[in-house]
Amino acid sequence: MSKTTQPAKAPTATKGGASTKPAPVLSNPKRDFYLAATTMSWQLAIVVLVPVVGGFKLDEHFDSLPLWTFVGFSVAMIGMAIIVWRQLQVLSPGTSITLKDHK
Numbered sequence: 478m479s480k481t482t483q484p485a486k487a488p489t490a491t492k493g494g495a496s497t498k499p500a501p502v503l504s505n506p507k508r509d510f511y512l513a514a515t516t517m518s519w520q521l522a523i524v525v526l527v528p529v530v531g532g533f534k535l536d537e538h539f540d541s542l543p544l545w546t547f548v549g550f551s552v553a554m555i556g557m558a559i560i561v562w563r564q565l566q567v568l569s570p571g572t573s574i575t576l577k578d579h580k
Contacts, residue, residue, distance in 0.1 A: 524556035
């Protein structure tokens with residue numbers, strides 16, 4: 478005795494040739510969150526270290542007050558704000574981790 482199965486329905490075309498098949502859903506929001514956090518971490522490290530160390534080296538070279546270090550620090554703060562803002566725009570509320578996920 479053999480089982481008979483129905484053939485799979487092919488997606489129907491709509492106007493313009495687009496399929497009515499739903500778009501795939503992101504499968505792992507935790508992984509996406511950790512990936513975004515890792516990406517933001519190395520970006521923050523670069524945006525802080527380069528201007529501050531650069532300002533410090535400029536102060537050493539010109540034998541000046543810590544003026545360039547403060548300028549580098551200010552540039553780093555602006556860069557940090559931009560990176561955090563951009564990452565917050567990328568992350569959606571659905572990718573946030575709640576306490577119930579840590580069971």
